[in-house]
Amino acid sequence: MENTRVCVIGCGYIGLPTAAVFADKGCDVLAVDINERIVDSINRGEAFFNEPGLSELIEQAVKCGRLKASTAPEPADVFIIAVPTPFKDDALKSCDLSSVLKAIESVLPCLRPGNAVIIESTMAPRSTEDYVVPLIAEAGFVIGSDVFLAHCPERVLPTNIISELVNNDRIIGGYTPACADKAAAFYRIVSKGAIFTTEAKTAEMAKCIENVFRDLNIALANELVIICDELSINCLDVISLANRHPRVNIHAPGPGVGGHCLAIDPYFVSSKAPDKANIIRLARATNESMPGFVTAKAKKLLLEQGLSISHAKVAVLGVAYKGNVDDCRESPALDVISSLQKSGSVVAVFDPRVSEYAVPLESVMQDACIAIVLTDHDEFKEDALQPYVGMMQHPLVFDTRNVVGQLDGAQVVNFGNLFSVAPAELEQAKR
Ligand SMILES: NC(=O)c1ccc[n+]([C@@H]2O[C@H](COP(=O)([O-])OP(=O)(O)OC[C@H]3O[C@@H](n4cnc5c(N)ncnc54)[C@H](O)[C@@H]3O)[C@@H](O)[C@H]2O)c1
Numbered sequence: 437m438e439n440t441r442v443c444v445i446g447c448g449y450i451g452l453p454t455a456a457v458f459a460d461k462g463c464d465v466l467a468v469d470i471n472e473r474i475v476d477s478i479n480r481g482e483a484f485f486n487e488p489g490l491s492e493l494i495e496q497a498v499k500c501g502r503l504k505a506s507t508a509p510e511p512a513d514v515f516i517i518a519v520p521t522p523f524k525d526d527a528l529k530s531c532d533l534s535s536v537l538k539a540i541e542s543v544l545p546c547l548r549p550g551n552a553v554i555i556e557s558t559m560a561p562r563s564t565e566d567y568v569v570p571l572i573a574e575a576g577f578v579i580g581s582d583v584f585l586a587h588c589p590e591r592v593l594p595t596n597i598i599s600e601l602v603n604n605d606r607i608i609g610g611y612t613p614a615c616a617d618k619a620a621a622f623y624r625i626v627s628k629g630a631i632f633t634t635e636a637k638t639a640e641m642a643k644c645i646e647n648v649f650r651d652l653n654i655a656l657a658n659e660l661v662i663i664c665d666e667l668s669i670n671c672l673d674v675i676s677l678a679n680r681h682p683r684v685n686i687h688a689p690g691p692g693v694g695g696h697c698l699a700i701d702p703y704f705v706s707s708k709a710p711d712k713a714n715i716i717r718l719a720r721a722t723n724e725s726m727p728g729f730v731t732a733k734a735k736k737l738l739l740e741q742g743l744s745i746s747h748a749k750v751a752v753l754g755v756a757y758k759g760n761v762d763d764c765r766e767s768p769a770l771d772v773i774s775s776l777q778k779s780g781s782v783v784a785v786f787d788p789r790v791s792e793y794a795v796p797l798e799s800v801m802q803d804a805c806i807a808i809v810l811t812d813h814d815e816f817k818e819d820a821l822q823p824y825v826g827m828m829q830h831p832l833v834f835d836t837r838n839v840v841g842q843l844d845g846a847q848v849v850n851f852g853n854l855f856s857v858a859p860a861e862l863e864q865a866k867r
Contacts, residue, residue: 439464440625443512443546445539447474447505449696449763450556450590451518452483453490453597459497461626466512467505468542478505486762486789489598511546514622517555518590523700528707531560533567540568544575552584552618558643558697559587560704564636569611580612586619587636589643594695594761605629609639647701648716650687654698655719657689658726661851665733672838672852689851691810691836692726692768694757699723699766727771730836733854734808735779741830743805746780749829751804753821754811755787759837762789769810788815797824805830812837819843 481498497503523529610616616633664671706713757767787793801824831846
């Protein structure tokens with residue numbers, strides 16, 4: 437399979453590492469994106485976002501001619517579609533397939549008998565069958581004998597993408613068994629994980645339900661935060677003790693759920709069966725309520741110091757939706773920032789991983805009445821914030837990720853001790 441010609445449509449967080457990994461294994465890869473800035477950066481041998489190991493792979497692949505980029509597809513053996521699938525602006529937030537369908541349309545003139553079309557974009561169940569198949573069939577191809585169509589969802593973890601692309605198990609959902617076999621053979625070029633073939637609609641639902649499971653689990657942890665707050669119980673202790681049960685694994689609570697998967701994919705399932713998908717919608721609502729909970733608690737913490745949120749300077753630490761990444765898509769931090777601003781607070785934002793917010797931390801912490809940690813970046817862990825405590829007007833740190841350790845001279849509040857902060861303790865911390 438060396439020298440397989442691969443055309444990757446959509447070169448973002450998924451498409452670009454995929455293109456780089458196949459090029460690294462000897463394929464001739466054309467990376468296609470409608471964004472010229474991305475195309476230019478790839479052709480310069482650069483990655484346009486931070487992901488460990490990615491820059492090196494791209495630099496090498498471009499240098500040896502295995503990877504090039506363009507704004508238009510060219511004939512290839514395999515076409516991989518990795519374009520965005522947001523939700524629509526409708527009441528059910530259903531899956532917006534417009535980019536996928538445009539990407540398929542763009543490869544149709546390049547398709548030749550024997551080619552494979554593989555969709556990695558996450559899609560609502562039945563999308564391949566109901567929307568993609570008709571488009572390819574209308575162009576005159578018999579799927580399963582002329583061209584081979586499969587949905588192969590991606591499940592990599594940002595910060596560990598290169599390793600997981602190679603080592604994760606893969607689900608290959610073929611429109612026909614022959615389509616699945618063709619796609620499976622292609623992934624074996626790079627994959628060391630187990631490969632499971634199935635129907636396209638089963639693969640679509642399996643991918644979505646993986647993220648539903650995680651969203652639900654986090655919603656359970658977040659609901660526990662709210663219940664334990666009311667009952668004055670340390671919910672972080674509860675979770676860690678419950679997780680000592682060999683078959684219990686409650687996820688970490690936080691200020692909400694962001695990113696391109698967990699905050700979106702559950703709607704792809706619920707919008708397909710709105711009358712049946714009760715718990716899925718409830719979990720989404722719970723997680724979407726968390727930025728409001730965090731803002732309300734910050735307001736209460738400030739009130740306990742005799743300060744009004746409408747005048748206080750609030751230092752927001754972390755905007756990315758998860759630790760050690762620069763991705764702010766759907767981040768709950770954005771909602772916290774906007775509701776703090778609506779409350780009239782002077783909001784100073786710092787995120788060392790996001791260029792827009794990579795300002796000097798001193799300027800953010802200076803005279804702040806409260807610092808709210810919203811992302812579990814390494815830069816906030818343990819005693820990393822210690823040098824900045826003395827600059828604050830009130831040394832109060834609200835850690836929604838449970839990553840900050842003890843800080844001398846500061847009161848650190850997290851979801852475990854939220855209910856128990858008394859002004860007296862704060863006064864003591866100041867001394
Ligand atoms: N990011 C993740 O961690 C992750 C994990 C698993 C699955 N996914 C899924 O993978 C898919 C891609 O996600 P992503 O995070 O890489 O998105 P992204 O927004 O980072 O990248 C998508 C790229 O596609 C390009 N594009 C859009 N329409 C195009 C077209 N018609 N032709 C060529 N290029 C086009 C965009 O310019 C963009 O650069 C989505 O369906 C997502 O749900 C993402």
